[in-house]
Amino acid sequence: MSSIKQFQVTFDCADPWRxxxxxxxxxxxxxxxxxxxxxxxxEAEREMPPEQRGAWAACTDPSGAGPRLFFQRVPxxxxxxxxxxxxxxxxxxxxxxxxxxxxxxxxxxxxALGAVRLWLLPADDVDESCLVMQDVEGNEFCLD
Numbered sequence: 001m002s003s004i005k006q007f008q009v010t011f012d013c014a015d016p017w018r019x020x021x022x023x024x025x026x027x028x029x030x031x032x033x034x035x036x037x038x039x040x041x042x043e044a045e046r047e048m049p050p051e052q053r054g055a056w057a058a059c060t061d062p063s064g065a066g067p068r069l070f071f072q073r074v075p076x077x078x079x080x081x082x083x084x085x086x087x088x089x090x091x092x093x094x095x096x097x098x099x100x101x102x103x104x105x106x107x108x109x110x111x112a113l114g115a116v117r118l119w120l121l122p123a124d125d126v127d128e129s130c131l132v133m134q135d136v137e138g139n140e141f142c143l144d
Contacts, residue, residue: 007067008067008068009069010072011072011139012078013074014073015137016055016056018137020058020069023135027059027061027066032058056070057070057071085141087143088143090103090144091103092144094128099123099129100120103130103131104131115134115135115136117133119131130143131143
């Protein structure tokens, strides 16, 4: 029998710190503390070679239950739809209009943070409604 593995979800992006701060707000995650000996990440980055400054950022679940999210700078921009995306569970257990109202309220909060609302997928005979969005760099995700 194999053991369960811990994992992180990695995002390629242009501005790792911007995307990390966005996802901290979405999920209630936190940025990790700066390395020992530094009061801030900005102070720590000033000690790094120029090409490494702003090259990555991370955010973590303060409870330790969720996976770490890692954001790494890449030279190319996003061109096509993500092959993997996050479903942010805000409407669990809700159905119909009550569910849609919760999705729309969270959507409004996230749009104020820089997200983009794409479309609502209405409930059908199999699935409840979900709302498709994009983060601050255009990565798709769903409010579910």
